[in-house]
Amino acid sequence: MNGYDWTERREPAAPSSRVRIQSEPLPGAAAADSNGHRSVTPEAVFDAQDVSVFYGRKKALTGVSLRIRRGQITALIGPSGCGKTTFLRSLNRMNDSVPSFRIEGQVLYHGHDMYAGNVDRVEVRRRIGMVFQKPNPFPKSIYDNIAWAPRNLGLKHGLDERVEQALRGAALWDEVKDRLKDSALGLSGGQQQRLCIARAIAIEPDVLLLDEPASALDPIATASIEELMHSLKGRFTIVIVTHNMQQAARVADHTAFFSLDAATGEPSGTLVEFADTETIFAHPVDPRTRDYVSGRFG
């Protein structure tokens, strides 16, 4: 994608564009602070341009355009079935395994078209890790859960340190350091989910996609996952799908509100509003956002 220009500002349809302008300075400043070498322009890791997704004849997502900035946490919120997860899974091509999946529009990752013919899915996921709704540790030891992917990716040097770093990064080290050889299936749900996060960061991806990572956990485990996200921020770009609005408000720098839109006949998910989190929760522009965050629908 040579034609891509970082200074170019695509202005998507209102109302999100108005909000975008309003929120612009904040992420820019933050990105400059945390990265230093990036001077003024906030760097977009993902730039989705008019993305629509189909499963067979059913349109699941319509015309989503949004930019996800480096080193920050972006939350995708909205009612069930509004395409949040579909959008998230389009960001590392996890949907490719769905037989009838089809995507329109463009997803640029650091300016490269992710769905170009020469793009390899394995390479995509090497850089864009994902953590799922239900903890899914491998039926292996705690150590092997973390070490498996680095081993297979040729990162065999200093494997023990890598495992320790990943577990420390996921705030799990102190709880499991004495039983690394035990089965991961013996951990509690919250520990399993942190193990999955540790497994994802062990290969040092650029981006972490989290698909409702705390929805299967109790409030205490949820709190530890949220704390973890704060500590991972900056090192990784994080995109999180969540049902829980408070969670989005607590962890995210930017929030995208998705909803079902029946305007074009068959209802399909679409992006309603995207802005910094404070704006979405305190001064939403779109009435649908206002209704949703105030609990009047959804």
Next chain:
Amino acid sequence: MSSGAIPDPSAPLTPSGNLRRRQIFSKATEYGATTAAILAIVVLGIVVYTVVARGAKALNLDFVFTAAPTGIGPELLGTGVIVLVATAIAMPLGVLIALFLTEYAGNRAAGPIRHTLDLMNGLPSIIIGLFIFGLLVDHKQQSGLAAAVALAIIELPLIARGSQEILLLVPNSMREAADALGVARWRSVLGVILPSALGGIVTSTVLAVARAAGETAPLIFASSVFDASRFSINPLEALPNVPVTIYTLSEEGNPEGFTQAWGLSLLLVSLILLASLGARALLARSKRKMAS
């Protein structure tokens, strides 16, 4: 009361009309099904009892470990070699077929292959024997290897289908987890999916072995003219084996041979039973492991 009408709510709550007939039918079905289930167990029980009762007489160490005329050691060894070679051929192929069906093929390709395997499973073994006779024995000579190829054809669909069922039990979340780590698919298959399914794959292989060990028809074509007086493990010559020997001994009309045939049958049944039970225990364990 006409059918379909709501019954008088004040009538006693005992069965009336149509319901009484349905209850009789229901009872009859229940008893029929129970009887059929008991019958299956009874038939197995009679067979096992007869084999044990008549075969136990023949069993002693000499019988198991020496060659003809006193023992059937070479036959046990020969069947072991033939089944081993057959499994060495059928297991890798079967597992690869199962992997193709579950990990690589789409629905359109998997369906016909699955049906083909089921058809193959129903193929009469005498036809497989004839096929192998034409292919590997006619104009050449009988050999343990020819017998093994025939048994491999019998084992293949059992192993492939059994392994496929087990691979389908591996939760999709494991595949997603592995995919999301940016590891190539074949490494995920080797490192995560196959190990999770290993117990079940071994089980279906053992069950296939148990089935193949007793197959007689292909062996009559491929390995029936042998020298039972010496031990051999050379698969390039006809190997003494259990099923054919059971057949020839019981055809001899010599009471001692008949007893030996029963003894050999008892050994075969015990081995197969042991293998099946072990396999089932293994399968239960691996299913438990996957569920947790």
